[in-house]
Structures are given as structure tokens and as C-alpha cells.
Amino acid sequence: MVDDKYLLALSAFHLGMALFCTNQLLLHQRHQRVYVPLALFFVTQSVTEMLSILDLVVVDESYDYVVSRFNSLHVPAVFAQPLLLWLYVRALTSEDNGPPIRQRLWHAVPILLAISMVVLFWTIPKSLFAQNDLEFADLSQYIQAILIYFQLVEVLFYIQVTLYLVLIMKMLSRYRARLKDLFATTEDRELTWVWWITTTISAYLLLSVAEILADLFGIEMFQLFSDASDLTSGLSSLAITWVIGIWGVRQQPGLMPKTHSAPAAAEQELVAAKYERSALTDDHATRIATKIERAMTKDLLYRDSNLSLWDLAKHISVTSNYVSQTLNMTLQSNFFDYVNKWRIQDAVKQLHDTDETILVIAHDVGFNSRSSFYNAFKREMNTTPSALRAARPAP
Template identity: 40%
Template sequence: MMTQPILDIIATATFSLGLFGAVLCCLQTRDVWPFRALAAVLLASCATTLGDVPWPIANPDSAIRFDIFAAVIWLIGLMAAAPLFWGYVRVITSVTPRLPPRIWVHALLPTIALILGAAVLFMPQHARLGLFTDTHPLPTGWPLAVGMAGEMLVLLAIVQWGAYVVAIIRRLHHYRKRLRSYVASVEHNELKWIGTIIVIYSAYWGVGAIDVAADVTPLTATVPAWIDAVFGLGLLVILLLFGLRQRPSLAPGAATLPDSATKYEKSALTPAMADRITRKLRAAMGDDKLHRDPNLSLWSLARHIGASPNYISQTLNENIGDSFFDFVNSYRISDAQALLRDTDQTVLEITYDVGFNSRSSFYTAFKKVTRQTPTAYRGSVSAPT
């Protein structure tokens, strides 16, 4: 069980790291949108930990006023955290960063929290003390209504986070599917760390739900303070480690690619042109070995064969029946099979020789095609008959 000094150290570290990360993001001159969006997320994290930091306030009256102020900031940060994180995910998975549609929906609960916070700060002192301390009676009239609305908003925060988790998961699924339409190696761009954030924050959300349930129901279950503190610090560390290195992964040209085959209906691509592109694509892989380039993209392939990226995408989908990712990897796997069968190269050497960026992605792709691991395949083709 953690002592209060350790909890104070964790809270101070969380607040300081969040503030430092936000300032660092604001100083960036490249990829401004993603860094500004990340800075907003980090500031929301700071807002939720402001009241846990052991600020050196000696005057009791000043300490009470600060605690009330920190509680107001906590509520605003709590309601803003999920929409801001959703906005950050949207920015780094978009071709052209822009504000999401119907932004008022995402801003609604944070705005209500801001209004309630302003009402608390402007209500009479005795009313504030009645809402936030046990030394004064509960206020009546509109101050009581503000307090009840704040309690309801905390309950809504639980529902809000669940809704945003679903939205983020759907966004990542669409993004990863689109990513395979133009890049042949996705392991460095799949944003798996966002999935880790979702898992940890969901556990963090569960802890908060238990705390809220204990406050508004007869339940006696309580969550140790150190769990909340460790979750908060862990989330912030992951955000800083990966967020500060993350760049938008979708190339600007991805904006011109159709999202579905139905959008090819107005295309000027003729069957003869598609057949010619198909031959060029197969020659680029079979003769020129372009699949061995780990950074191969739809646009570099388009430059190589002298065809429009849109036409290549349409040809792959309609004539060949593969995504760009699957088409390139089919040649990589075929190449790897020959090397496993005819050479003594190690699996790791073959992994990089045929164009994969990691052994794990090679194993996954190889097993998907052959139903065997590379080692098992080598053993089967070299076994005596």
C-alpha cells in the first residue's frame, strides 16, 4: 500500500510531465495539427491531476478555495479528455487534418462542465463551501441545482468514454484497412500503441466507474488511491513516448483514392488499359523485384510503371482482386519460399531480403498464405521423399 508522500510524488510527476509534454508539442513547427491535438490531450490530463498535487498553500482559507478551483478544473478536464483524445486519433489517421464534423456534439459536455464551473466560482462563498466541504450545510436554490448537475455530469463521463472507445476502435479499423490500399509494410503505421491506450484507459475508466458507483449507491467498494495514480501516470508516459514520435501516416495522395469499389463507376479506365497495367504490375514485381523495397508505396510503384495511382488501385481491386498490401506481399512470400527451399539463408535474413520490416510481420504473412511457419515450410520441402 502506497503512503501519501509516494502518491504526492506520482501526482506531481504526472502533472509535470503532462505540462512539459504540452509545451514541447506547442514548440513543434512540423506536423502542427497532430502536435497541437496531442498538447490538448496532455493539458486535459494535467487538469485532472491538478488537485492531487501537494501545492505549498499554508493558509487554510486559500487551500479550501484552491481545492474548489481544482475540483472545477478536474470536472472540465474529465469531460474534455475523451473528445480531445478522439480528436487526436482523427488527426493522425487523416490525410488532411481538419476539425471533425458536428464538432458541437464533441464540445457539448465539456462546454456544460465549463458553464457549471463558472457558476461554482461565481456563487456565494457559503454555497461553495456547502457543496465541497462537510463543515457547511448544503445550499438551496440554484447552487444546489449546479451541484446536482455536476454529479450527473460525472455519471455521464462514464457513458461518454464508452462511446468514444467504440468510435476510436471503428476509426482505427477503417484507417488500417485504408492503409493497406497504398503501403506494402504497415507494421510501423498501424498505431497499435493507441490500442494499448484504449485498454489501459478502459481499466482506468472501470476504476472510475467503481468510485462513482460507491458515491451514488449504497455500495461500499472503494478503489485504492494508488491504482488511480498509477493508471494516470502510466497513460501519460505512453502518450509521451509514442505521441511525440508519431507522425501522420496517410500520404497526401491517399485523399484521391476511392474508399470503395462503387466509386470506380465514373472511372475512365478501360479493360484494355487495365490489362496493360496488370502486365506492368506483374513485371515490376517479377522482373524488377520492386516488392523487395520495404518502403514501397502505391505512389512509388505508380512512378515506376508510369500509371495513375487511382488506376493502379482500381486494377488491383477489380482485375487482380487484391489490395496493394496483399498483392505486394504475395510476391514477397513467393520469393521467400524460393529462398527457403533453395538457399541456406536464415529466416531473419530472408525476412529483410524479400522486403519485410520485421520478423513477426513476415511470420504472420507467410503463415496466412502457406498455413505453415517459414521454419516448418523449409523442413517440409527439404525432407527426403
């Protein structure tokens, strides 16, 4: 068995990290709708770790029933974590506040069931805590019903986690597509770390379900995993908290401009992901397309590494909604692909005509990193910058 002192040290470190992240998140003055759900997520982890420490510190068996009852309080905290993580990602990937949560009261059902578990657990007689090796058949019908209810709620918890993971993955997919409608450079706004967290939790969920099924059907698990399950669980939870803490504390909402100059308050409604039919006629769209092309060919606007849809709209004196519609319906491209196509065309010309290094060319045409330049170049030209330069005719 794993020594309790290791579990105690792990829980204490986890508690300190959760409290520190909570404090840092609550210090944010802007975007509180993003950071408050994540702060509450760390509060629930703090509650869970404090109760774990209580369970490890109190060794007097006469207080087992008291510790067990108080330790049941971690159940609502654990049930709240998937909801809070979903609320955080939802706010992080939204352009507005989204639908009010009060219109989706079903999100509160698992937490209410968890609270009911705590209430029922506290009704279990003290005498049962002092008895060992109790058979299910020897228990009263009331206690049997409570235990069955607990099992059903536990199944609901796994369903809840699965549902929120699916919802988060869908939000991330929509977010990635929307980034390309608004920004020419997206790597500093990508939420790759959230993808990794979601994937890790999914894998851990599958492992937990496998362990439960193995125990249910009497299948022997690996002895090493069985002996160290508490430590493994603690380390996994700590690793997830660590990653969320490192990235979540500093992560900014991605679908907003980094400068205050764009867009103006009156244009906020013009940045919706999809548009309905508007007053934009074909002739008007053609004129806007001409302005966009001129901004690229004459003004070399694509060389701005922080170029956004709002910047382009301001430059050509057209609303961002009309610019986006023109790109999608007239030029048949999203903003990201359109701008990066111009960047790659410029880079190809420089690779042929100059001896500048590839990194210098990448930065000159508007890319922030060598990797993003290579990825865009390979996607557009089906070859690498090095291979293209090597194939140019000798002077």
C-alpha cells in the same frame, strides 16, 4: 489512507512530464494539425496536476473554500481531454484535414457544460464550505438543484468518454484497412500503442463506473482499493500519460509517404480510400494488371521493403488511383496482400533451393523483421518457414 507526500510527488512528476511533452510537441514544424491537439491534451493535464498540487499544499482550513473553488477549474480541463485525444487520433489516421470541426459543434457541448459547472460552483456561499455533515434535505433548493446538475453532467462525462473511445476504435480499424491499400510493409505505421491506450482507458472507465455504482447502492468495495483510490487513480493517469508521451511525441502520420518524391501534389486527390466509377475501362485495367505483374516478375519490385502504392504507380507510369482500382477490382486484392504474396512465393523458392538463413531470406524478399515474415508466411502457406524447409526432399 495514502500519505499526501506520495500524492504530491506523483502530481509533481506528472506535471513535469506533461510540460515536457507539451514543449516537445510544439517544437514540431511539420504536421502541426496532428501535434497541436496532443500538445493541448498535455496542457489540460498540466492544469489538472497544478490544481492537485495546490490542493495538497494548502493545509490551512480557512482557505478550503478558496482552494475548492480554484480546484473546480480542473473540470473543463478533464472534459476537454477526450475531445483532444480524439482530434489527435483523427489527424494521425487521416489522409487530409478531414471535415472542419466547426461543422461538428456538438463536440463543444460537454466542455460548455463543464464551464457552467465551474460558474455555478463559484456561486455556492462561503458558509457552506465551513459546515460538515450537511444533509441534502437541509440545503436550499438552489444548492440542491446545483448538486443534481453536477451529477447529471458527471453522467454525461462518462457517456462522452465512451463515445470518443468508440469513435477512436472505429478510426483505428479504418486506418488499419487503409494502410493495406497503400503500403506493402505496415508494422512501422501501426498504431498498436493507441489500441492499448484505448483499451486501458476503457477498462479504467468500467472500474470507475463500478465504483460509483457500488457507492450508490451501498456495496462495500475492497478495502485496499478504497484506501488507495487516489494513488491508484494517479498512477493510472501517469502511466497513460507516459505511454502517450513516449509514442505520441515521435509518432508520424501513417497514411503519408516517407519520401517527398511520391506522390506529386497533383495526385493527392487520387489516394482516397474508396473510389467512384471512373473512366477506367476493363481493357485498360487489364493492361495495367499486366504492367503490375511485369513489375513483380521481371523487376522484382516487391523486394523493396518500403514499397508503397505510389512507388508502384510511378514505376509503371500509371496514376495511383488506377493502380489501386486495378488491384481491388481486377486482381481481387489490396496492395499489402498482393505484394506480400509475391514475397512469400519468392521466399518459398529460396527455402527450397538455397541454404540461406530464414532471416536473410526474409530481408531479401522485402520483409523488415522476422516476426512480420513469419506472420505473413503462416497466413499464406498455413505453415512456418522452418517446417517447410524441414520437409524439403534430401539432396
